[in-house]
Amino acid sequence: MKEEDSLSNNAELLLTKRNTFSSVMFPAVCHQFVNAMGKDTLIPSSSLEESTRISPFNVVAKRRKRRWIFFHKIEYSTYDFPLYDLLNSNAVFESELEETAFCSYNPESTYSLSGKFGVDIMKDLMDANLSASDKVTISAKLGEVNLVQVADPDNFMSELMTRKLNMNHPLVKQIRKSKDTVLCVIRGVIQTTDNAEIKRIQDKHLKETMSEKCQQIKQVTKEGGNESGEISENKKKDITLEKGTTLAYKVWELKINAENGSIEPIMTAELEGGFHHSTMDDITTDGDESSTSPTEQEETSVLQHLEEQLQPLFDLPEAEGQLLKLALLKLMTCHSDVVLLSKLLVQAETGNLKEEKEKHNELIVNKAETWTVATSAGIKTEEENVVYEGETTPILAAVAHLVDAMHDVETQDLEKLCQCNDEQLKALTKIFKSAVSSSVPIPIDTETSPALEEPADGILSDMKLTVYKDNGTILPPETKTHIHECIYCILHCVS
Structure with a gap:
């Protein structure tokens, strides 16, 4: 291979790694920002690519996962469609936006590689010889960030109520297929006001580790090896965010009459949107008992229902049950293992799990405990592949429910x-x-x-x-x- 080709390939490798890093650390920073500034009102951008689709008036699909007792686990999907493109009259909205100063945000945070974002960070930093016990320090110099939102909410609400949704639009048809999906509109975004930077700060211990590794590489090179590995010591781990990058956003749910497309924005947290066949005056969610506050007797009954869902875990033979309990306690010491296991269980529940076991072993810290829990759920892990076939069984649902809970709880707790x-x-x-x-x-x-x-x-x-x-x-x-x-x-x- 020619020298210029080798240099070109190394440059491409660095660029690929840098892009991977941005995809890892950007959502981590956005998650931290929302926790600090508006955990109950703001939704974090999940990736740099997604942030380009997040603008005021754009549509969002809110999906409710019905696993919990009185609350839904929520997932949001953003689309590069302004809401007016989905209306019978696609004229742009007359409502204006206003931009106000929100805060200055320049944290320097240390992330544990055993934490919730540890798996993704490890994927990018494998060359640094890191372990789950290591920590990575990230500096996010975002500077001043502004809130861009609808200037007059009452006027925008009135404007929406005079328009109708095009029920034949392909996106609307797809969203309507799921009764647990609600159409929303973005009413405000938090954006950077200037170019910003996210970079990794090398700690002393890690620098020494990498220096030792590079010395080993140099020694191998003298003996006839390949010195391309030396690239790991000098590789930068930083990204630049363009002015106007969206860190977080907030939405209004929309209540839509499924018969004529009439729209009513939901402006209070206690109410829910969705597609309804009832009149617009009926604000309750059709067939959704979660929209009303349960009585204490109902709460007790639902708690019993939860315990019944988890009962398959208690029906295991005593020795197997105790082994599972110990494995779960060990897994909770390393949140990154929980994240990986949660992804596998989601695939198993959807009937789409067949992956190479070794691919996961490279990232799992507590291998024995992770595969013990997976095996208890009915996933086959003995051979080279991790496989689940057939319908969702009660034991798989119980394990998935439990691991889902572990996934959502913060690492420190x-x-x-x-x-x-x-x-x-x-x-x-x-x-x-x-x-x-x-x-x-x-x-x-x-x-x-x-x-x-x-x-x-x-x-x-x-x-x-x-x-x-x-x-x-x-x-x-x-x-x-x-x-x-x-x-x-x-x-x-x-x-």
């Missing part, structure tokens, strides 16, 4: 759960069962008091459960989320 002793786990189980199903204060007694000590007390604090030692009660949070249910789900299975 999974780590705290792993550090709790048996008494603390049992105490937390009683507390979260009561907190999920009721707003009644929980008494501090011999069964719940172990949760007041570290690290269990940290979970109570993170989940907004307030401890009043003076009157001996624990008050459930004012606003409950599906994460409270996730934690109860985990505790129910491992305590």
Whole structure:
């Protein structure tokens, strides 16, 4: 191979790696931004490619995964379609946008490679000889970011209510096929006001590791090897975001009359949009009981339903059940393993799982425990491939539900759960069962008091459960989320 061809290939390799890095760290930074600035109101951009489709007035599909007790797990899909392209009259909206200063955001954050984004980071940094115990520091110099949103919401709502959706539009037809999918419109975006930078900061330990590795490469080269591996020490891990890159966005759900295409934007969080055959005056979601607040008796009944869904895990032989419990506790120490396992289970549930086992072994930290859980769900892992065939069984659904819960809980809270002793786990189980199903204060007694000590007390604090030692009660949070249910789900299975 000619020297210029070799240099060209190395340059292409660097560019590919750099693009991969951007796809990894950009969503991590957006996720962190939303957690810090508007966890309950903002939706993070999931990739740089997606961010180019996120603009005010564009449409979004909100899909509700019906796995949880009183709450939906939500996924959003963005499209490069402004809403007016989907209306019978495709004239642009008269409503104007306003741009206001939002904040300055320049964090320097350390990400654990055993955390939720660890798998993707490891895929990009394999040449650095990293392990899941390592951490990577990322500097995000985004500078001033602005909020661009609809200037007059009332005017925009009135404008929408005079227009009708084209029910024959191909995208509308596809979205209507799923009763759990809601059409939304983007009403505001958070964007960079100038070019911004995200880069990886090499820590001293990692530099020494890579330096030693390169010295080894040089020694091999002297003995007749290939010195192309030396590229790993000098490879940059940074990206530049163009001015106007969208970090996060917020939407209005749309309530649409399926018969004539009439539109009503939903402007309050308590209500839901969707396609309906009822009149527009009927604001409740047809056939969706989750739109009304359940009574305490109904909450108790639904909790029992959840426990019934998880019952296959308790029906396993005692030895196998104990092995599964220990494997789950070990997995929670490495969130990246949970992320990988969750992806495999999703594929198994959709009947589309056949992958090379070794491809996953390169990234899995706790191999024995990961494959133990997968095998318990019915996935075949003995040979070279990871395979699941046939319908979703109760045990697969139960394991998927549990791993789904572990996936959604933040890394630091999974780590705290792993550090709790048996008494603390049992105490937390009683507390979260009561907190999920009721707003009644929980008494501090011999069964719940172990949760007041570290690290269990940290979970109570993170989940907004307030401890009043003076009157001996624990008050459930004012606003409950599906994460409270996730934690109860985990505790129910491992305590």
